[in-house]
Amino acid sequence: MPQFEDNPFSDPTIDNPFSDPSVQQVARSTTNATRGLDDYNPFDGQQNANQATVQQPTQPAIMQAVSPPAGQYTRPAQPQQSQAPPQNFTTADFQELKRRQEELERKAEELARREAELRAGSAGRRNNWPPLPAFCPVQPCFYQDINVDIPLEFQRIVRHLYHLWMFHALVLALNIIGAMSLMIAGQGFTIFGLSILYFVLLTPFSFICWYRPIYKAFRSDSSFNFMVFFFIFLFQIIITTVQSIGFSGGGSCGLITSISAFEVNVGVGIITLLVTIGFITSVVADVMLMAKVHRIYRSTGASLAKAQAEFTTEIFRNQHVQTAASSAAAAAVNAQIANANSNRY
Structure with missing residues (x-):
């Protein structure tokens, strides 16, 4: 029977690669990850239901910033513009807004009145010029409203x-x-x-x-x-x-x-x-x-x-003019009829 050689790693002068701490850490993590797989039975449903799942912690991928090469132009970052908060309305501002709203309402009423007058037509308007008092026997002769x-x-x-x-x-x-x-x-x-x-x-x-x-x-x-x-x-x-x-x-x-x-x-x-x-x-x-x-x-x-x-x-x-033209046309037709009748007899 051949004689076996001695363990080459027993010599203390030789470095053992498995004694490296980083290798041992990887070995321990691998052991913990596969510990649940050693006792896993695919045919035991109850054991599978009760067995806790082991999740590997994941870390998000982080992209490292790469510095541009020398001589290449880099666009400077634009500073964010800070928006100033709106100032609070004072009493004077509120009164000004209220006055403008009332003025717009008056203008809307005036436009509605003018539109109603335009729809009514000139026949429904009463003459208002010259502005004479009601007791005057002479009444206004014209209607005039420049705004309308x-x-x-x-x-x-x-x-x-x-x-x-x-x-x-x-x-x-x-x-x-x-x-x-x-x-x-x-x-x-x-x-x-x-x-x-x-x-x-x-x-x-x-x-x-x-x-x-x-x-x-x-x-x-x-x-x-x-x-x-x-x-x-x-x-x-x-x-x-x-x-x-x-x-x-x-x-x-x-x-x-x-x-x-x-x-x-x-x-x-x-x-x-x-x-x-x-x-x-x-x-x-x-x-x-x-x-x-x-x-x-x-x-x-x-x-x-x-x-x-x-x-x-x-x-x-x-x-x-239409009445005069109709009368002239009728007179001409009657004259022609009278002339035709006289020539017939």
């Missing part, structure tokens, strides 16, 4: 034109006072009578002949009414220019009349000079507003052909 009838972008220019008409009426009224002072100073009754006539005629005619057409033009985008406004308003400018000059015996306290009034009386000259300044201001305002209206008119794409087409359409829509 005129589009929002044209309301300002229409108000300016309305104020310009009122300024013309005011200057004509002051012209009566200046003419009265001239009459008292011995200049005769003619200038005073003509000043009254100018006020009585020009004030309503200017409202009807050029203000109402421009009001309708902006209300319904009517080229025909624009043309009527330009034609009549040109005469308005010419008349106001003549009145600002103030020819002798013309019935207006213009520049010439005020200069001659200073020779008679200084007080009368001052009054007539104020009226002259009013006439000159009216002329300047007329020219400026006419230029502005013409610029708006050109921007809307209106033309003379469109105005003629609107005029023809309005003529045929007129009830009186």
Whole structure:
């Protein structure tokens, strides 16, 4: 029988690899992990149900940060923006919000009222201009509401034109006072009578002949009414220019009349000079507003052909014109029938 060699690891001079602490730790963990497998019986269901399962502790994978190579650009980390917390509302802020809410509610009610009036149509509206008291035997002749009838972008220019008409009426009224002072100073009754006539005629005619057409033009985008406004308003400018000059015996306290009034009386000259300044201001305002209206008119794409087409359409829509045309057509037909009957016999 061969003799066995001695254990090579018994020599203390030789290092035993199994004496390494790391190897022994792995061996112990392996023993603990397989301890439950040694006694495992796959055919014993009760033992398997009662046996506790051994779970291996797991550790999440952690990626180590790798430093970029030298010379490579690294994007710096963006600092987080800190959001400041909203400030608390004070009493003043609450009152301001409440006021704005009330203002929006009032505007909503006003818009609802205007919408109801627009739905009602012009037939359901009552005339409100001129604003006369209820006991007056003469009732208002026109309906006017710039906030309802005129589009929002044209309301300002229409108000300016309305104020310009009122300024013309005011200057004509002051012209009566200046003419009265001239009459008292011995200049005769003619200038005073003509000043009254100018006020009585020009004030309503200017409202009807050029203000109402421009009001309708902006209300319904009517080229025909624009043309009527330009034609009549040109005469308005010419008349106001003549009145600002103030020819002798013309019935207006213009520049010439005020200069001659200073020779008679200084007080009368001052009054007539104020009226002259009013006439000159009216002329300047007329020219400026006419230029502005013409610029708006050109921007809307209106033309003379469109105005003629609107005029023809309005003529045929007129009830009186339709009645006259029907009567003329009926008379022509009756005349032809009478002629045919007379020729037959």
